[in-house]
Amino acid sequence: MKHEDFVEQVSTHSDALRAAAVAAGPDAPVPTCPGWTVRQLVEHIGVVHGWVAQATTTPVDGPPPGRPTPPQDWADLLAWWDELRAELLRNLAEVRPCWMRFPMLAASTAGWARRQAHETAIHRLDAEHAAAAAPHQQASTVPTLVFDPEFAADGIDELLSLQPVLSKHWESWTDTGRVLVHAADAGRLWVVRLRPGQPPEVGETRDAVGEVDATVAGTADAVYRALWKRPSTALVSGQPAVAAALRGL
The missing domain is CATH 1.20.120 (Four Helix Bundle (Hemerythrin (Met), subunit A))
Known part of the structure; x- marks a missing residue:
């Protein structure tokens, strides 16, 4: 944009x-x-x-x-x-x-x-x-109100990059895992690596990501809302603790 x-x-x-x-x-x-x-x-x-x-x-x-x-x-x-x-x-x-x-x-x-x-x-x-x-x-x-896919996907990207600053929640994380974030209609995927007491590592990818522990997927609008902890239709699957850590912004 x-x-x-x-x-x-x-x-x-x-x-x-x-x-x-x-x-x-x-x-x-x-x-x-x-x-x-x-x-x-x-x-x-x-x-x-x-x-x-x-x-x-x-x-x-x-x-x-x-x-x-x-x-x-x-x-x-x-x-x-x-x-x-x-x-x-x-x-x-x-x-x-x-x-x-x-x-x-x-x-x-x-x-x-x-x-x-x-x-x-x-x-x-x-x-x-x-x-x-x-x-x-x-x-x-x-x-x-439905956010434009390009705008919502940009918001997902921005939030994931700002997570270590906007929240100190990661300091108390005790789980290890990888979360796939998929904004389907925008064609964008991110992989977030979580480690105990460490800031998350975020990378965007267009390739196969292999095995992950949790997934947050849906339209860009739905995932945008979910990551900001607003009501959403995004699908959250996998290990509950790992998915909850990502959404605990």
């Missing part, structure tokens, strides 16, 4: 997230983020977008950006987030070096565009689930 594609995804999913959040209402629970309300979801994505907006204008060797503080009033919160995400999109429009938190991503706005595309897409999904579950909603909106 090209840089401008990721920027467009940030815009598209943030608009849809906002619409779903408004439809659900600030006090609606978010089923896919236990303990969160929609207000907390919007606060979270607003803080992230504001923080990254600052990161994209911070020199590569500059200090980490500070995190903005969200307002309490719901209308003010939405307006505050609107300003921050507009700033973020402006900053992402041009590819240039900048501060980056994740060492495996490019220290540039290109790295941030990809990261924020998937951050925003997954939280859009959360907002859609909240709207679908709200008492005043007559029908679920979630089935209408």
